[in-house]
Amino acid sequence: MKVLYEQFKFFLNLYFLIVSCSQFVPALKIGYLYTYWAPLGFVLTVTVVREAVDEFRRYKRDKEMNSQLYSKLTVRGKVQVKSSDIQVGDLIIVEKNQRIPSDMVFLRTSEKTGSCFIRTDQLDGETDWKLKVAVSCTQRLPALGDLFSINAYVYAQKPQLDIHSFEGTFTRIMKTEY
Structure with a gap:
């Protein structure tokens, strides 16, 4: 209809x-x-x-x-999960040339500068390369597991019809000592 x-x-x-x-x-x-x-x-x-x-x-x-496997970072280490089982807030390890299942906020990359390029596929078959930069304070952490030791949260906007924009913010809460 x-x-x-x-x-x-x-x-x-x-x-x-x-x-x-x-x-x-x-x-x-x-x-x-x-x-x-x-x-x-x-x-x-x-x-x-x-x-x-x-x-x-x-x-x-x-x-x-939805059946593709991804590595999810947990406190105990890496766990394989299907993309349909990924929840908001999961820490996903994305490998080189791997498709990402959704909009993401990059916390760390293998590059020292924290930058990475992702390829986006459009519905009409066109592909684009977009530069993404990891959050600077998490990029500087010495090890991947240190992501669990910081007090922070990520805001991500609700899904939008405009597939070309995504707004996500990372906020780290610093401990104050008296």
Whole structure:
């Protein structure tokens, strides 16, 4: 139903639907019904089939991505988890050339400067490289396990329709001694 709504949202498709429906009124009938309904039906059939194929491909890609394994850092060490089991707040270890399952705030990288490039794949097949920089105070920690010893929190905005922006902040709470 949504596919039909999306198609008839366009003026020309809606126009041809109205013209085709007008052929049921004897006073407005000009030619044979199939000369109006066949082209409209063909266009709608091709569109519905194309949307179904695209939806099936998205379903398969989502299923594949949701079953991919990632290393999750815990107090006891690394644990393998499926991407569908990753929760907000988990510390995920991302390896070189590995796809990331969602928006992330980078806490540490293997580069001294804390920078890394991530490749983003768009729905239209275009790929972009984006520079991301790790949080400076966590980048300076001597070991990966030291992430559990700091008192901090991460704010991440709710999921947005705009896939090109993500707002996340890291706040470290410093201990004050009296």
